[in-house]
Amino acid sequence: MANEYTYRADHIGSLITPAALSDARKRYAHGEIGLEQLRKAEDVAVKFAIDMQRSLGMSVTTDGGLGRASRGAVKLDGSTLATTEAAPLRSLSRRPIKVTVPAARRAVDKALDHALARAAIVKTEIEALIAAGVDYVQLDAPDYAMLFDDGAGALQASGGEPKRTFDELLQLDTTALSGIDRPSNVRIAIHFPRPSNARLRPSVSGGAERLFQALPVDRFILPMDGESKDIDLLRLVPNGKVAVLGLVSATTSALESVDELLALIDHAAKVIDGSNLALSPATGFVASDGMSEVDQRRKLELVAEVATRWWGFEM
Numbered sequence: 001m002a003n004e005y006t007y008r009a010d011h012i013g014s015l016i017t018p019a020a021l022s023d024a025r026k027r028y029a030h031g032e033i034g035l036e037q038l039r040k041a042e043d044v045a046v047k048f049a050i051d052m053q054r055s056l057g058m059s060v061t062t063d064g065g066l067g068r069a070s071r072g073a074v075k076l077d078g079s080t081l082a083t084t085e086a087a088p089l090r091s092l093s094r095r096p097i098k099v100t101v102p103a104a105r106r107a108v109d110k111a112l113d114h115a116l117a118r119a120a121i122v123k124t125e126i127e128a129l130i131a132a133g134v135d136y137v138q139l140d141a142p143d144y145a146m147l148f149d150d151g152a153g154a155l156q157a158s159g160g161e162p163k164r165t166f167d168e169l170l171q172l173d174t175t176a177l178s179g180i181d182r183p184s185n186v187r188i189a190i191h192f193p194r195p196s197n198a199r200l201r202p203s204v205s206g207g208a209e210r211l212f213q214a215l216p217v218d219r220f221i222l223p224m225d226g227e228s229k230d231i232d233l234l235r236l237v238p239n240g241k242v243a244v245l246g247l248v249s250a251t252t253s254a255l256e257s258v259d260e261l262l263a264l265i266d267h268a269a270k271v272i273d274g275s276n277l278a279l280s281p282a283t284g285f286v287a288s289d290g291m292s293e294v295d296q297r298r299k300l301e302l303v304a305e306v307a308t309r310w311w312g313f314e315m
Contacts, residue, residue: 005184005185005187006059006242006275006278006311006314007059007060007096007136007187007219007278007314008059008278008279008307008308008310008311008314009057009058009059009278009279009280009303009304009307009308009314010058010059010060010221010244010278010279010280010303011053011058011060011062011280011281011284011300011303012100012138012191012221012246012250012280012281012283012284013062013064013065013098013099013100013138013284014062014064014065014284014285014286015049015062015064015065015066015284015285015296016064016285016286016287016291016292016293016296017045017065017066017287018045018048018066018293020041020044020045021041021042021044021045021066024037024038024041024042025038025041042066042067043088045064045066046063046064046066046067046088046089046092047092049061049062049063049064049066050063050089050092050093052297052300053095053300054093054095056297056300056301056304057301057304057305057308058095058300058303058304059095059096059278059307059314060095060096060097060098060135060136061089061093061095061096061097061098062089062097062098062099062100063085063088063089065284067084067085067088067089081099081101081125081128081129082125082128082129082131082132082134085099086099086129086132086133086134087132090132090133090134096135096136096185097133097134097135097136098134098135098136098137098138099129099134099136099137099138100137100138100139100140100191101122101125101126101129101137101138101139101140102122102139102140103122103139103140103141103142103143103172103173103176104116104118104119104121104122104172104173104175104176105141105143105169105172105173115168115172116171116172116175118172119172119173119175119176120175120176122139122176123175123176123177123178123179123180126139126176126177126180126188127180127181130180130182130183130186134186135185135186135187136186136187136188136189137186137187137188137189138188138189138190138191138221139173139176139177139188139189139190139191139217140191140193141169141173141190141191141192141193142192142193143169144166144169144192144211166207170210170211170214170215173190173215174214174215174216177190177215177216177217178216180216187218187219188216188217188218188219189217189218189219189220189221189242189244190215190217190219190220190221191221192220192221192222192223193223193283208233208236209236212236212237212238212241213238217241218241218242219241219242219243219244219278220237220241220242220243220244221244221246221280222234222243222244222245222246223246223282223283224245224246224247224282225247225282231264231267231268231271232271234268234271234272235271235272237272237276239273239276240276241276242276242277242278243268243272243276243277243278244277244278244279244280245264245265245268245277245278245279245280246280246281246282246283247261247264247279247280247282248261248279248280248281248282248299248302248303249281249282249299250281250282250283250284250285250286250291250296250299251282251283251286251288251290251291252290252291253290253291253292253295253298255298255299255302256302258302258305258306258309261279261302261306262306262309262310265277265279265306265310274310274311278307279303279306279307279310280303281299281300281303285299
């Protein structure tokens with residue numbers, strides 16, 4: 001029997017902004033429409049995104065980054081996503097909902113104790129989301145570059161933020177994720193975005209094993225390209241934790257082969273129990289020359305189809 005809380009057909013969360021919403025945002029920025037009109041345009045876009053995800057058979061629904069919180073970067077300043085994103089999403093979707101929060105390292109404070117205070121805010125944010133009825137919380141952690149070729153050595157800083165050592169970063173995320181009281185149906189995942197064109201380093205096992213063992217999450221969302229060393233990394237995932245295989249490209253329109261994806265899951269299931277696997281696109285979706293809204297729909301449909309073929313119907 002399918003586990004209704006494993007969320008086999010997963011996705012990172014972000015979806016392509018529809019043209020009508022992009023236009024409304026531009027008009028709002030130029031003072032041509034008011035905030036109420038902009039919010040109506042966002043609500044229409046979110047409702048459409050939710051209906052699309054449900055119709056395709058995705059295990060969870062997100063607002064695609066199209067809701068009110070998407071107008072600016074989420075700041076870890078005590079404001080909450082529970083009202084700006086989760087509450088509208090919960091009211092619109094009868095299926096499990098997923099909300100993404102940024103890692104604590106997104107603070108600009110150079111002192112580690114300040115960053116740890118931000119980690120406590122992330123924890124409070126996650127708890128507020130759960131209280132608001134969110135079924136699945138995803139922590140985006142793009143700074144574990146040590147897993148990849150172009151991240152050898154120190155973790156990378158960006159946007160004027162301080163560099164953090166691996167130990168500091170692990171301490172921050174562990175602080176943010178530990179001791180969260182939640183119902184049995186709620187899942188917490190951490191997503192490791194993969195640098196463009198990067199490959200897994202051949203000697204990442206030490207750091208990766210510590211990462212997988214230390215982080216108190218249910219799921220690891222792992223962008224992959226199907227290479228054997230990608231799959232071999234699954235050996236380090238602790239028993240009972242779910243590895244989400246990011247095998248479907250969200251940047252190119254060419255559809256992966258259903259048979260090839262099924263074969264890759266078969267391969268992964270020789271490394272880790274197949275009941276502890278799920279499937280997703282490798283990244284979130286962004287409009288580009290290689291990805292349109294039609295392409296996006298076909299990719300999500302592919303994820304749902306392959307997940308159903310391998311694991312059966314989930315809900």
